[in-house]
Amino acid sequence: MKEIQHDIRYSEIADEKFLLEWLSDESIRKWFPVKTENEIKPFVKNWIGFSKFKASLTATVEKVPCGIATLFLMPYKKICHQSFFQVVVDSKYQNKGIGKSLVKNLINLSKNYFKHELIYAEFFEGCLIEKILVDFNFEKFAQQKGYVFENNAYIDRICYELIF
Amino acid sequence: MSKIEIKESKPEDMKYIRKWLSDPETLKWYPMCNDREIEDAAIFWISFVKYGAVLTAYYNNEAAGIVNLYLQPYQKFSHQCLLAIIVKNEFRGKGIGTKLIQEIEKRAKEKFNIKFLHLEVYENNPAVRLYERQGFVEYGEHKHFIKNLDGSYQSKKLMQKQL
Numbered sequence: 001m002k003e004i005q006h007d008i009r010y011s012e013i014a015d016e017k018f019l020l021e022w023l024s025d026e027s028i029r030k031w032f033p034v035k036t037e038n039e040i041k042p043f044v045k046n047w048i049g050f051s052k053f054k055a056s057l058t059a060t061v062e063k064v065p066c067g068i069a070t071l072f073l074m075p076y077k078k079i080c081h082q083s084f085f086q087v088v089v090d091s092k093y094q095n096k097g098i099g100k101s102l103v104k105n106l107i108n109l110s111k112n113y114f115k116h117e118l119i120y121a122e123f124f125e126g127c128l129i130e131k132i133l134v135d136f137n138f139e140k141f142a143q144q145k146g147y148v149f150e151n152n153a154y155i156d157r158i159c160y161e162l163i164f
Numbered sequence: 165m166s167k168i169e170i171k172e173s174k175p176e177d178m179k180y181i182r183k184w185l186s187d188p189e190t191l192k193w194y195p196m197c198n199d200r201e202i203e204d205a206a207i208f209w210i211s212f213v214k215y216g217a218v219l220t221a222y223y224n225n226e227a228a229g230i231v232n233l234y235l236q237p238y239q240k241f242s243h244q245c246l247l248a249i250i251v252k253n254e255f256r257g258k259g260i261g262t263k264l265i266q267e268i269e270k271r272a273k274e275k276f277n278i279k280f281l282h283l284e285v286y287e288n289n290p291a292v293r294l295y296e297r298q299g300f301v302e303y304g305e306h307k308h309f310i311k312n313l314d315g316s317y318q319s320k321k322l323m324q325k326q327l
Contacts, residue, residue: 033238075204076195081311118308142304142322146280149243163308 003097004061008105011056011068016048018058018065019088027091030150031127047072047086055114057105059089059098066093069102071110071119082118083110087129100132107136111164120161124148130158138162168260170267173218173230178210180220180227184252193289197313209248216275219267221251221260228255231264233272233281244280245272249291261291265298273327282324286310292321300325 022028023040034040047070050056056070067089074080085106089098110116121138123129124147138160147157185191185202196202209232212218217233229251236242247268251261272278283300285292286309300323309320 033240035239039238076201077197078310078312079195082308117311120306141306144282144303144322144324146326147244148240149279150240159304159306161306 004093006059006061006066006098006101007063008057008059008101010054011048011051011058011070013048013051015051015056015058015065015068016044018090019044019048019068022088022090025091028088031124032088035150055083055109057102057109059093059102061093066090067098067102069099069106071106071114071116073114081116082120083114083116085110085119085121087121094128099129100135103132103136107162116164118161118163120159122157122159125156125158127158130160133160133162136162167224168228168258168263169222169225170219170263171222172216173210173213173220173232175210175213177213177218177220177227177230178206180252181206181209181230181250184250187253189253190250192312193286193291195310217271219264219271221264223255223258223260228252228258229260229264231268233268233276233278235276243278244282245276245278247272247281247283249283261294262298265294269298269325269327278327280324280326282322285321285323287318287321292323295323298325 023032023034034043050070050072053073055073056068058065059067069087071083071085073083087099087102110119121133140160142159144157146154148155182202196205212232212235215235217235219231220227221229231247231249234246236245249261249264269281272281283295302321302323304322306320308317310318
């Protein structure tokens with residue numbers, strides 16, 4: 001893997017158009033719940049909405065967004081010590097260290113700014129993010145059979161968490 | 165003879181969810197902890213009434229429990245569903261939970277073509293035995309998921325049943 005020079009900044013609402021563009025790419029969308037345009041739009045709106053709380057980071061190459069990682073902050077007091085997160089990287093920039101850099105910075109944001117005690121991610125079986133999570137010492141806590149049904153096949157959901 | 169009757173819920177049944185969750189002995193098994201959070205959760209829960217995905221149990225004509233299906237908004241997930249259940253504290257141990265799960269399972273299969281039903285239950289909740297008896301199998305445990313107001317933690321058990 002050849003790493004590419006990039007910057008990390010807080011996400012802005014205007015980054016929504018990049019999320020929309022990336023999730024319209026089938027090679028990326030297959031790793032997310034959405035399938036149709038009607039599903040993608042509200043999904044993206046909810047995702048980028050967390051940028052208002054400074055809970056989202058955008059990676060840029062020459063000032064152009066190429067990836068986003070976001071903490072989906074919890075709405076209830078008893079669960080606000082932890083957060084779920086999602087990461088997406090533009091297919092043109094995958095395997096260049098962007099995802100790893102986003103996860104590293106997101107862990108830092110979660111731990112030091114939001115004072116979370118743990119974060120967790122879930123993904124569909126086969127997704128490349130698993131390697132990144134393992135590299136950052138995340139531990140697997142669940143594998144749910146049949147969570148996704150696509151192209152006449154069931155795919156498992158896998159969940160990993162990192163307790164700080 | 166005591167009689168359990170199951171009916172499709174109505175929007176006004178939200179008052180039962182709100183009331184039952186306001187009992188601390190019940191609320192400790194849910195992620196909410198105050199009136200605002202209970203209200204939010206009750207509104208979301210009862211919103212599935214419009215799809216016919218919520219059932220209310222009556223015990224001797226008194227509302228005693230509610231179960232719902234959180235139908236998935238995405239096509240890729242439409243074959244599976246999370247269920248949530250609540251039984252009023254004084255009606256526990258009377259077979260109401262069993263009846264609610266059996267009825268919602270039937271409805272999930274026949275009306276919504278659900279293939280996998282799953283649920284979440286917090287550590288030490290005795291309801292886990294009911295779920296096991298109904299064929300739900302643990303597929304994961306999310307440690308430290310709940311941090312109670314006294315600083316103690318509870319894990320969340322994840323269970324699923326293939327229909």
